[in-house]
Amino acid sequence: MALSLHLVASKTPAGSGGGSRLLLPQLRRGGITLSSVISLRRRPFWISASSSSDRDSTAVLASLGYSSDNGISGMIDVDAVTEAELKENGFRSTRRTKLVCTIGPATCGLEQLEALASGGMNVARVNMCHGDRGWHREVIRRVRKLNEEKGYAVAVMMDTEGSEIHMGDLPSSSARAEDGDIWTFSVRNFNSPPPDHTISVNYDGFAEDVKVGDELLVDGGMVRFEVIAKIGPDVRCRCTDPGLLLPRANLTFLRDGCLVQERNAMLPTISSKDWLDIDFGIAEGVDFIAISFVKTAEVINHLKSYIAARSHGSDISVIAKIESVDSLKNLEDIIRASDGAMVARGDLGAQIPLEEVPMAQRKIVKLCRKLNRPVIVASQLLESMIEYPTPTRAEVADVSEAVRQRADALMLSGESAMGQHPEKALSVLRNVSLRIEKWWREESKHDAVELPGIASSFSGGVSEEICNSAAKMANNLGADALFVYTKMGHMGSLLSRCRPDCPIFAFTPSVAARRRLNLQWGLIPFRLAYSDDMESNLRRTFSLLRARGMIHSGDLVIAVSDMLQSVQVITVPPEN
Ligand SMILES: Nc1ncnc2c1ncn2[C@@H]1O[C@H](COP(=O)(O)OP(=O)(O)OP(=O)(O)O)[C@@H](O)[C@H]1O
Ligand SMILES: CC(=O)C(=O)O
Numbered sequence: 001m002a003l004s005l006h007l008v009a010s011k012t013p014a015g016s017g018g019g020s021r022l023l024l025p026q027l028r029r030g031g032i033t034l035s036s037v038i039s040l041r042r043r044p045f046w047i048s049a050s051s052s053s054d055r056d057s058t059a060v061l062a063s064l065g066y067s068s069d070n071g072i073s074g075m076i077d078v079d080a081v082t083e084a085e086l087k088e089n090g091f092r093s094t095r096r097t098k099l100v101c102t103i104g105p106a107t108c109g110l111e112q113l114e115a116l117a118s119g120g121m122n123v124a125r126v127n128m129c130h131g132d133r134g135w136h137r138e139v140i141r142r143v144r145k146l147n148e149e150k151g152y153a154v155a156v157m158m159d160t161e162g163s164e165i166h167m168g169d170l171p172s173s174s175a176r177a178e179d180g181d182i183w184t185f186s187v188r189n190f191n192s193p194p195p196d197h198t199i200s201v202n203y204d205g206f207a208e209d210v211k212v213g214d215e216l217l218v219d220g221g222m223v224r225f226e227v228i229a230k231i232g233p234d235v236r237c238r239c240t241d242p243g244l245l246l247p248r249a250n251l252t253f254l255r256d257g258c259l260v261q262e263r264n265a266m267l268p269t270i271s272s273k274d275w276l277d278i279d280f281g282i283a284e285g286v287d288f289i290a291i292s293f294v295k296t297a298e299v300i301n302h303l304k305s306y307i308a309a310r311s312h313g314s315d316i317s318v319i320a321k322i323e324s325v326d327s328l329k330n331l332e333d334i335i336r337a338s339d340g341a342m343v344a345r346g347d348l349g350a351q352i353p354l355e356e357v358p359m360a361q362r363k364i365v366k367l368c369r370k371l372n373r374p375v376i377v378a379s380q381l382l383e384s385m386i387e388y389p390t391p392t393r394a395e396v397a398d399v400s401e402a403v404r405q406r407a408d409a410l411m412l413s414g415e416s417a418m419g420q421h422p423e424k425a426l427s428v429l430r431n432v433s434l435r436i437e438k439w440w441r442e443e444s445k446h447d448a449v450e451l452p453g454i455a456s457s458f459s460g461g462v463s464e465e466i467c468n469s470a471a472k473m474a475n476n477l478g479a480d481a482l483f484v485y486t487k488m489g490h491m492g493s494l495l496s497r498c499r500p501d502c503p504i505f506a507f508t509p510s511v512a513a514r515r516r517l518n519l520q521w522g523l524i525p526f527r528l529a530y531s532d533d534m535e536s537n538l539r540r541t542f543s544l545l546r547a548r549g550m551i552h553s554g555d556l557v558i559a560v561s562d563m564l565q566s567v568q569v570i571t572v573p574p575e576n
């Protein structure tokens with residue numbers, strides 16, 4: 001199909017020498033209202049520029065159809081935190097890295113949830129390993145209630161238990177294993193809490209699978225035991241690396257220093273309990289389902305068909321947790337099949353040598369960016385803050401590195417679920433993200449990451465090219481913001497993938513798409529009904545955002561739309 005492009009300068013400001021791209025920033029600073037439209041296929045490409053006296057700009061706006069209302073009216077939805085941040089700091093310095101908080105006993109109350117929401121939590125995660133469905137239902141409903149009543153836009157992620165081996169509940173919230181202590185790991189069913197120094201294990205084959213001499217790792221090696229005897233359903237172990245035992249902690253075992261994996265192959269990635277949890281998640285309308293211990297792309301495809309059949313049009317994103325050797329082997333296929341990925345460093349560090357985890361993280365983050373899937377870096381980012389009010393310098397360096405790698409999101413686990421300082425931990429993530437992002441921009445480190453074409457259709461290819469060009473234009477012109485009108489969020493994600501210097505305002509008519517966009521780097525999602533008349537959309541958006549003090553006349557905006565597949569460069573006009 002031939003694309004014909006026409007360039008028409010509709011009006012040239014006196015003395016400006018025309019509307020060349022390099023002149024655009026000067027034109028703007030010189031008080032010139034300038035707009036250009038590049039439209040592929042359905043419209044000619046044209047650029048117009050005018051001086052910014054009110055009358056002239058009004059004339060240009062009128063020529064753009066700005067004065068005609070197309071009948072769509074109503075409000076724009078933006079969350080309370082974003083609005084406050086935009087007003088306070090101006091939108092250039094809004095946070096680009098998104099934050100996920102695991103909700104547990106320390107944060108499940110309405111007030112605590114609100115403190116996290118107002119502290120910048122973009123996604124609340126509930127881990128189905130812990131608590132019962134009633135508990136999780138209550139948390140999800142509280143988050144929704146806060147969204148509805150207080151104007152937050154926190155998305156909900158449900159994380160499946162998976163069928164890996166883990167410990168059962170403990171008589172209290174934690175127990176300490178000391179060096180040389182003898183503990184019994186048992187597959188017996190205990191009706192009440194197990195006796196002292198005894199831990200129940202969820203997998204019936206456990207006692208058969210382990211051998212005397214094996215090393216048993218709790219939580220990826222936070223505590224270690226040596227198997228010293230097997231007596232029927234009981235496995236007696238001696239503690240070799242002391243530490244804290246937490247309820248439902250994951251168990252792995254090593255034989256001659258190597259991970260024992262046979263049993264993994266026997267168990268399904270999604271257990272029968274997980275399927276019930278997934279039904280629960282669909283019924284509660286969660287935004288993301290994170291699948292633990294993914295081994296292949298098939299399981300993701302299967303789950304996505306299942307969700308499509310059951311969720312009646314509502315769209316739930318499936319996040320693949322990369323936390324096993326198998327998932328690393330099939331990484332690209334898994335990420336292609338999923339809607340996003342999580343670098344689940346906790347369990348990953350139990351399956352591969354710890355010193356390999358940073359490389360795996362980097363590889364996963366890069367690949368997700370290439371394939372345009374949001375990626376979350378998770379586990380132990382601020383582990384010491386479970387207990388202490390300030391992080392270690394090493395933890396801050398770790399968070400900085402994830403931000404520098406431009407991961408879409410960072411996640412708190414125990415720090416927010418059961419720690420002493422959930423809000424402080426969140427504020428550390430927020431402050432470090434802001435600082436490192438600012439540093440990155442000051443250094444003007446435009447990414448050298450090569451973004452391969454990923455579209456499977458011509459139209460998809462056009463969207464991709466438009467977003468790549470728009471992001472580049474925004475960087476080169478020093479634009480204040482990118483605007484993207486995106487029905488399902490796809491164009492929004494393509495822009496996010498470019499990691500441009502300016503923030504991306506994403507307008508979508510869908511409440512669910514808006515919440516999902518919350519997981520993606522640099523996107524500020526708004527809900528807005530819009531028409532296929534871009535000029536009118538822009539006029540409305542400008543007036544709605546200007547009225548709320550979120551943009552100002554004179555700001556340079558690059559607008560992209562998925563309906564027209566167009567790019568427009570426009571200066572926010574003065575109020576009429
Ligand atoms: N709903 C909950 N109820 C009680 N404790 C919880 C809950 N959610 C989390 N926790 C506590 O917080 C700790 C960290 O939570 P998180 O969900 O990140 O566990 P994890 O073991 O790292 O994740 P995963 O099980 O997915 O590998 C858990 O070990 C548990 O002690
Ligand atoms: C988050 C998670 O599942 C892990 O790190 O293992």
Ligand SMILES: [K+]
Nearest residue numbers: 159160161292
């Ligand atoms: K889990």
Ligand SMILES: [Mg+2]
Nearest residue numbers: 323344346347
């Ligand atoms: Mg895990």
